[in-house]
Amino acid sequence: MVNETSPAPKQVHAKPMAVIIIVVVGTMLLVCASVISISLGAASITPSTVWQTIIAYDDSLTDHQIIHEIRFPRVVGAVLIGSFLAVSGALMQGMTRNPLAEPSIIGVTDGAALALAIMFAFFPSVPYTGSLFAAFIGAGVGTALVFLVGSLAKGGLTPAKLALAGVTIAAFLSAISSGIAIYFDVAQDLSFWFAGGLANIDWQHIQLMLPIVMIGMVIALLLARSITILSLGRDVAQGLGQRTSMVRTMGIVAVMLMTGAAVAVAGIIGFIGLVIPHITRALVGLDYRYILPCSAILGSLLLVIADILARLVNAPYETPVGAITALVGVPFFLYLARREGRGV
Amino acid sequence: MKRIVWIYTAIVGLIFGVFFLSLQMGTMTIAPPDVLRTLMGDGTEQHALVLFEFRLPRMVIALLAGAGLAVSGLILQSLSRNELADPGILGINAGAGLAIVLFIYFFQGSYTTLGDTIFALPLFAFVGAITAAFLIYTLAWKKGVTPIRLVLVGIGLNAGFTAILIVFQLRMNPNDFMQATVWLNGDIWGTSWANTLAVLPWILLLIPLVIAHARTLNILRLGDPPAVSLGVKVERNRRHLLVWAVMLAGVSVSVGGAISFLGLVAPHIARRLVGPRHQAMIPTAALMGALILLFADMIGRNVLSPSEIPVGIVVAVIGAPYFLYLLMKTP
Numbered sequence: 001m002v003n004e005t006s007p008a009p010k011q012v013h014a015k016p017m018a019v020i021i022i023v024v025v026g027t028m029l030l031v032c033a034s035v036i037s038i039s040l041g042a043a044s045i046t047p048s049t050v051w052q053t054i055i056a057y058d059d060s061l062t063d064h065q066i067i068h069e070i071r072f073p074r075v076v077g078a079v080l081i082g083s084f085l086a087v088s089g090a091l092m093q094g095m096t097r098n099p100l101a102e103p104s105i106i107g108v109t110d111g112a113a114l115a116l117a118i119m120f121a122f123f124p125s126v127p128y129t130g131s132l133f134a135a136f137i138g139a140g141v142g143t144a145l146v147f148l149v150g151s152l153a154k155g156g157l158t159p160a161k162l163a164l165a166g167v168t169i170a171a172f173l174s175a176i177s178s179g180i181a182i183y184f185d186v187a188q189d190l191s192f193w194f195a196g197g198l199a200n201i202d203w204q205h206i207q208l209m210l211p212i213v214m215i216g217m218v219i220a221l222l223l224a225r226s227i228t229i230l231s232l233g234r235d236v237a238q239g240l241g242q243r244t245s246m247v248r249t250m251g252i253v254a255v256m257l258m259t260g261a262a263v264a265v266a267g268i269i270g271f272i273g274l275v276i277p278h279i280t281r282a283l284v285g286l287d288y289r290y291i292l293p294c295s296a297i298l299g300s301l302l303l304v305i306a307d308i309l310a311r312l313v314n315a316p317y318e319t320p321v322g323a324i325t326a327l328v329g330v331p332f333f334l335y336l337a338r339r340e341g342r343g344v
Numbered sequence: 345m346k347r348i349v350w351i352y353t354a355i356v357g358l359i360f361g362v363f364f365l366s367l368q369m370g371t372m373t374i375a376p377p378d379v380l381r382t383l384m385g386d387g388t389e390q391h392a393l394v395l396f397e398f399r400l401p402r403m404v405i406a407l408l409a410g411a412g413l414a415v416s417g418l419i420l421q422s423l424s425r426n427e428l429a430d431p432g433i434l435g436i437n438a439g440a441g442l443a444i445v446l447f448i449y450f451f452q453g454s455y456t457t458l459g460d461t462i463f464a465l466p467l468f469a470f471v472g473a474i475t476a477a478f479l480i481y482t483l484a485w486k487k488g489v490t491p492i493r494l495v496l497v498g499i500g501l502n503a504g505f506t507a508i509l510i511v512f513q514l515r516m517n518p519n520d521f522m523q524a525t526v527w528l529n530g531d532i533w534g535t536s537w538a539n540t541l542a543v544l545p546w547i548l549l550l551i552p553l554v555i556a557h558a559r560t561l562n563i564l565r566l567g568d569p570p571a572v573s574l575g576v577k578v579e580r581n582r583r584h585l586l587v588w589a590v591m592l593a594g595v596s597v598s599v600g601g602a603i604s605f606l607g608l609v610a611p612h613i614a615r616r617l618v619g620p621r622h623q624a625m626i627p628t629a630a631l632m633g634a635l636i637l638l639f640a641d642m643i644g645r646n647v648l649s650p651s652e653i654p655v656g657i658v659v660a661v662i663g664a665p666y667f668l669y670l671l672m673k674t675p
Contacts, residue, residue: 153672161671164428168667171605175660178529179653187525188518195510270503319511326507330500334483337496 018283019290026297033304034079038071040311045071069202077201077209078307079300081266084213084258086299087220089273090280090291094231095251096162102274103259107166109194110173111142112263116193117177121184132208132264139260145169147252194267195320198307201265209261216257217296219250224289227251231288269322271329272299278336302328348624351617355631359407359638366403366642367395371650401537405599406641406655407634408540408547409532410606412596414633415551415626417607418614419589422565422622423582424495427612431473431593432604434498438505439476440469440597442512445524449512466542466598473594476501481586490568530603530656532641539599546595550588551630557585558622565620603656606633609663612670636662 039045045063052058053067085103092101103109115138119131126134149165181187226247229237237244262269276299277291284290306324313319367379374382374391382391413431420429431437447468484490484497513524554561560581563571571578597603614629640658647653 149668149672164671165668167428167433168664168671171660172664172668175529175657175664178525179657179661182522182526182529182654182657183648183651185522188521191510191514191521191525195514270507317515320507320514323507323511326504330504330507333500333503334497337493337500338484338486 015283015285016290018285019294022280022283022294022297026294026301030079030297030301030304033301033308034075037075037078037304037308038067040308073201073203073206074198074307075304076206077198077265078304080206080209080213081198081262081269082272082300082303083296084216084262084299085269085272085303086276086280086295087217087292088255088258088262090277090288090295091220091223091227091251091255092273093277094227094288094291095248097231097233098163101163102270103255103262107142107146107169107173108139108256108259109142109263109268110170110177111145112136112139112260113190113194114138114142114173114177114180117180117186117190120186120189121180129204129208132205135264136212136260139263140256142169142173143252143256143260195322197266197269197310197318197321198303199318205265209265212257213261216254216261219254220258220292223247223251223254224292227288227292228286231286267320267322269303269325271325271333272302275329275332276302278332348618348628351628352631355628355635359631359635362635362639362642363403366638367399369642369646370394370399397536401540402532402641403638404540405532405543406637408543409596409600409603410610410633410635410637411551411630412543412547412592412633413600413603413606413637414610414614414629415554416589416592416596417633418611418622418626418629419554419561419585419592420607421611422561423585423589425565425567426495428608429495429498430604430606430608431589431597432602432607433502434477434495435480435500435502435505436473436476436498436590436593437597437602437604438502438509439479440472440594441528441602442505442509443468443472443475444527445509445512448520448524449516466539469598470594473597474590476505477586477590477594481583526654527601529654530601530659531652531654532600543595543599546591550592550595551626554585554588554592555623555626557581558626561585561622561626562620565622600637601654601656603637603659605656605660605663605667606636609659609667610636612667616670 035047035050038050039047045067049063050067053064053072057068058064059068088103089101092098092103095101112135115134116131119126119134123130146162146166146169149169150162153161153165155161177190178187181190226237226242229240229242230244230247234244237247259273276295280291280295280298284294302325303321306328307321310319310321310324313324364376364379368374368376372394374394378387378391379395381387382395387395417430420431420434421427423429444465447465480494480498480501483501484493486493509528513521516524560576563574563576564578564581564585568578593607610633611625611629613632614625617632618624618628636659637655640662641655644653644655644658647658
């Protein structure tokens with residue numbers, strides 16, 4: 001294992017025990033939370049019925065149908081999207097060395113919003129999957145634009161430039177989509193889509209999302225080691241002979257695929273990509289081979305719980321799940337801000 | 345010095361040009377001679393009505409709010425030593441927006457019949473902006489306030505306000521929702537002389553006050569240690585300047601809606617035109633802000649006529665590419 005002996009500076013200490021605990025306990029909690037999430041709802045269903053549905057699905061029973069057609073996809077969606085957002089956040093924070101980097105700041109969401117606004121305004125008859133696909137492309141274009149402007153800038157893609165380009169392009173795209181939304185009177189449809197979150201996820205979404213996103217996940221995991229090195233700084237990485245721009249490009253592709261899918265399916269769910277990587281880093285150390293999978297588990301857990309809360313807070317109405325994650329995320333962000341963003 | 349005078353003249357000239365152009369344009373086009381005649385008090389009654397009751401007050405408000413937002417953004421940028429700072433990004437607009445959305449939400453039905461809304465809405469927006477700023481400052485306080493912390497806390501609170509805003513907005517009926525959305529995108533809706541009079545004294549008082557403190561801003565921009573060693577009471581001055589910045593933003597936002605980007609772009613342009621000395625930069629930024637907002641409002645009113653686009657959208661669509669251009673050029 002030549003790779004393992006490469007001169008890794010002292011900061012990259014990993015805590016394998018913590019990793020094992022997160023994987024085992026985290027997964028158990030995730031299963032519990034998922035069962036609770038499936039049982040909860042207008043028709044309350046006992047965990048044993050949930051179990052029955054899994055082992056002996058009977059489509060003549062209403063409860064089984066509800067579980068199978070509505071509750072299952074919702075939970076699976078939450079698990080997937082939570083992990084995509086968390087892993088994307090971890091990748092971005094590692095690549096840009098910016099502790100406040102988060103998928104929602106880089107123009108992904110606004111690109112998707114613009115695509116949806118265009119769909120709603122000009123092609124209202126296009127079926128749902130069409131809009132979904134458009135949102136996905138829009139998210140990709142938004143991300144690509146941000147990184148393109150960032151890298152065209154004199155002096156290269158510094159964290160500050162990236163953040164500036166992100167905020168500016170986000171503002172630009174969202175201005176255009178607001179304009180379209182207001183002019184064509186689709187603003188409320190658009191808002192509902194973006195706040196709607198996980199309520200409308202069905203198997204079709206998951207089928208659409210899965211292959212694209214798995215590619216992103218695999219790229220992310222393959223990059224893990226390079227990201228660890230990159231997170232020590234570009235100079236260190238280049239000194240170690242890493243092809244930094246290659247790693248960055250692949251990292252961006254992974255982020256684009258995962259956040260694009262998440263936004264297209266579930267709208268704006270902020271802060272998971274910010275909070276989870278920080279917590280994970282604090283728990284498992286600075287090795288991204290551990291950070292990425294652990295972030296995935298914790299991200300899923302957070303989103304499944306947030307989704308449960310979203311349904312409980314103001315039952316029978318659903319609170320937008322993005323508002324719940326913001327409730328957790330904002331205080332955490334403020335805490336980081338008070339430390340002035342130290343601690344990548 | 346000559347260069348600065350020349351620049352002022354050029355901007356003021358442009359403002360006059362756009363002002364005159366804007367007077368003619370609208371759902372009802374008024375020919376230039378008629379505009380002149382009406383301004384002299386010699387026009388038809390209809391022209392007089394359109395010009396004096398609809399267009400003029402709105403344009404004056406655009407000028408005032410534009411100047412206010414630009415100076416507010418400039419103060420925030422200098423204090424935070426961060427060129428990203430802007431009342432919008434710091435969360436002041438979102439605070440005002442939240443107050444407005446809550447107002448519209450809780451007075452849903454009675455809203456249209458509420459006679460005093462012209463005054464109630466700006467007041468709510470103002471209170472929201474001040475509350476937001478107070479929260480940002482308090483949360484950023486830790487044995488003093490450092491510039492970076494201020495910006496970061498602002499960004500965080502902004503996200504928080506936006507989240508709450510979405511919760512309430514989604515429960516609105518479509519009419520109120522549209523009203524709130526338009527406001528949140530920055531729309532000049534103070535269109536009466538009463539609104540103008542409510543804003544005017546603040547802008548006329550605060551901008552000269554800021555200009556009078558130009559030297560302090562010059563020093564504060566160098567960073568805290570040099571400022572302290574030059575004998576400036578850093579914390580106290582920062583607090584005063586912040587309060588003025590927030591009041592300027594609050595007043596402007598209360599009549600102009602949540603216009604972001606203007607506070608970001610106008611100071612940038614001013615800095616490029618006249619350099620970083622605040623004595624020259626503050627008036628330039630104020631004039632640029634007024635010019636941009638007046639121009640954006642003219643476009644917003646006319647480009648898709650008869651329907652209007654909120655002016656904030658126009659500002660962002662013009663401002664963002666310019667900002668990106670700046671970003672790519674600066675090393």
